[in-house]
Amino acid sequence: xxxYILRRVVQMIPTLAGVILLVFLLFRYFGGDPAxxxxxxxxxxxxxxxxxxxxxxxxxxxxxxxxFAWKVVTFNWGSSWATNEAISNIFRTRLPATLTIMIPILxxxxxLSIIAGMAVAYVRGSLTDRLVMIISTVALSISFLxxxxxxxYLFAFxxxxxxxxxxxxxxxxxxxxxAPLPVLLAVLVSLAPDTRLYRSFFLDEIxxxxxxxxxxxxxxxxxxxxxxxxxxxxxxxxTNVATQLPGVFIGSFLIEVFFSVPGLGREVYQAVxxxxxxxxxxxxxxxxxxxxxxxxxxxxxYKFVDPRVVLK
Numbered sequence: 237x238x239x240y241i242l243r244r245v246v247q248m249i250p251t252l253a254g255v256i257l258l259v260f261l262l263f264r265y266f267g268g269d270p271a272x273x274x275x276x277x278x279x280x281x282x283x284x285x286x287x288x289x290x291x292x293x294x295x296x297x298x299x300x301x302x303x304f305a306w307k308v309v310t311f312n313w314g315s316s317w318a319t320n321e322a323i324s325n326i327f328r329t330r331l332p333a334t335l336t337i338m339i340p341i342l343x344x345x346x347x348l349s350i351i352a353g354m355a356v357a358y359v360r361g362s363l364t365d366r367l368v369m370i371i372s373t374v375a376l377s378i379s380f381l382x383x384x385x386x387x388x389y390l391f392a393f394x395x396x397x398x399x400x401x402x403x404x405x406x407x408x409x410x411x412x413x414x415a416p417l418p419v420l421l422a423v424l425v426s427l428a429p430d431t432r433l434y435r436s437f438f439l440d441e442i443x444x445x446x447x448x449x450x451x452x453x454x455x456x457x458x459x460x461x462x463x464x465x466x467x468x469x470x471x472x473x474x475t476n477v478a479t480q481l482p483g484v485f486i487g488s489f490l491i492e493v494f495f496s497v498p499g500l501g502r503e504v505y506q507a508v509x510x511x512x513x514x515x516x517x518x519x520x521x522x523x524x525x526x527x528x529x530x531x532x533x534x535x536x537x538y539k540f541v542d543p544r545v546v547l548k
Contacts, residue, residue, distance in 0.1 A: 323515060342484055353434025358461060375425075482527045
C-alpha cells in the first residue's frame, strides 16, 4: 500500500503543475492589469508603472511563472493587496471558522443520509417510501437561498431559537449558538439528494445473490442490512462523499456570507469583489491540492472497506 500511495503522490505533481500553470495564465492574461486595479481610477501612468515594478509584472513571463510556483511551494503568498494582511495569517485566522461550520455539516449530512437511505430501502415499495421520494424530489427543486430566507425568518425572527448572524472567539459558543442554524439548513439541503442516492445504492445491494442466500438461511432483515448490505454499499457512498467534499467546502463559503461567519469563504467572497488576486489564487491552488488529497484518501479507504479491492 505504501508503494501505491507514493506512486499516487508522484502522479499528483504534474496535475498540480497543470493547475498552477492554468491559474497563472488565467490571472495573467484574463484577469486585468493588477497595477491598474491597485492604482485606482485616478492613478497616473507613473504610479501604475511603479506598482507594476513592485509586483514584478515587468519581468519576463517565465520569471513570473517561476515566482508564482515558488509561492505555492513555500506557502508564502505575501500580503493581501486590499488589506495588506499576510495571506498566511488569513488562512490561520479564517480557516478555523470555516472548519467549525464545514465539519458538522459533513458529519451530520453523511450520517443522517446513510440512516435515511437505509431506512427507506428497508421499507421499499411502501407508502412511506413513496412519500419520502416525493418530498425529496420537491426539496431538490428548491434553491438553497430559499432555505436560508425561510430558516432565518422561522427559527431566528419568529421562534428566536438562534441568532441570525454573529460569531465569537469561543469554539463552544460558536458550536452551540451561532453554528446550529447554518449547519441545520445545509444538512437539510443535502439530505434530499443524498437520501435518494444512497437508497439506490442499498437497493442495488439488496438485489444481490448473497442477500437472497442470507434470507434463505433465516438471517433477520436488519442483520442483513447493517452487517452485509451497508458494508458492500460503502464504496459508492465513499465515492459520493469524496466528490462532495470540495462542494461542501465551497458551499460553506455561501453560508459564511449569508450568516456573517468570519471564515475563509467570506474572505474569498470579499477578495473577488475587490480583485484581491493573491488571496483568490492561494485558495484556488490549495483547494485543487485538497481535492487530489481527498481522492487519494478515498482510494485507500476502499481497501479497508472491502479487502477484495486491489490497489494498483
